[in-house]
Amino acid sequence: MTDLHDPRFATTLARGLSVLRAFRVTDDGLSNAEIAQRTGLPKSTVSRLTFTLGQLGYLVQSPRDDRFRPGPTLVAVGHVAATSLSFLTPAHELMQRLAEETGTLVVLAVRDGGKMVLIRTWRPTHVASIWLEVGQRIPFQPFSSPRTFLAAATPDEIDRLLAEGLSDRDAIDQLLADRPQVRAEIARQGFVSTPAGGVSPAAYNAVSVPFRSGNLAEPVIFTCGALPAEATVERMEAEVGPRLTAAVRTLERLTGQAPGMIRAET
Structure with missing residues (x-):
């Protein structure tokens, strides 16, 4: 649980980290004004933080x-x-082979606040x-990765997510209402299918499987996605989903992790 009022909570550090999290792979640098817009921090605060982070080598200014x-x-x-996540090494060969053989994009997503970030x-x-x-x-809308994350998360992990006071609470509540159905889907077939359109705002068909690593406190999500013209829903569910499930089960065996299947809740 994130308690912003706990005397041990370092607000300045949290703001500095929010500046670092504002950067995206597609960015060709960010100005102080753009960072302020993305973080919601005052521009004067951002200026002090970027100066400090620059002095420490976390940022460079062109x-x-x-x-x-x-x-x-x-x-x-x-x-x-990244090196500390030991499962990424065996995952690379498994997932690249899966991408080649199915012709789909394979991604790994972890939770970062109120969003899933692709790593x-x-x-x-x-x-x-x-x-x-x-x-x-x-x-956290009806995309494949968030749907699967909330299905695989424990009640305590969901409570921790909700305690962070996320802004899009209505969308999360809708996902939680769908959680029993998604959990049943994982228990039945090992993966979650999220077709393009319908409940999902995505333009691609996707299947997802949760994985639990001893290095992380929450489940991570492996997803295969493809445009409907490249892979129909029927193919995703009959071929790609089972193959993704098999790849994740192999990864669990290789890394000595407990199977990430859905467990009964009391």
């Missing part, structure tokens, strides 16, 4: 356009964090795939 970009210290910290993508080499990039954030 003399060409005065825009800030991730610095070497932030890159080093990110590398250490890895695997693209088929010779097939055009949907355009999702590392760092892209998916809101």
Whole structure:
């Protein structure tokens, strides 16, 4: 639970981290005004934070356009964090093979506040795939990854999410209302199917499977996605979903993790 009023909570640190989280893979640098817009912080506060982060090497400011970009210290910290997730090494070969053989984009999403952020993508080499990039954030709406995350999360993990006071609470409540159905779907077939359109605002068909790592406190979500013209709902459910489920089960065996199947709740 995030308690902003706890005397141990370092507000300045939290604001500094929100500045770092404002950056996306597709950005060619950000100005103080753009960071202020994305974080909701006053521009004067952002100016002090970007100066401090720049002095520490977390950001660099280009003399060409005065825009800030991730610095070497932030890159080093990110590398250490990624290396600590030991399951990513065996996952790479499994998921790249899955992308090649199914012609779908495979992504790995983790929760970051009120959104799911993509931390890895695997693209088929010779097939055009949907355009999702590392760092892209998916809101808690009826997309495949958020639906699967809430189904796989424990009641305590959901309480922790809700305690963060997220702005899009109505959308989360709608996902929670759908949670029993999604949990039943995972228990029955091992994956969640989220077709384009319908309940989902996405333009692509997707199937998702949860995975639990001993390195993380919450489930992470592996998803395969493709445009309907490239992979119909029927193919996604008959072929891609079972193959994604098998790949995640193999990853669990390789890493010694407990199966991420849905457990009964009391």
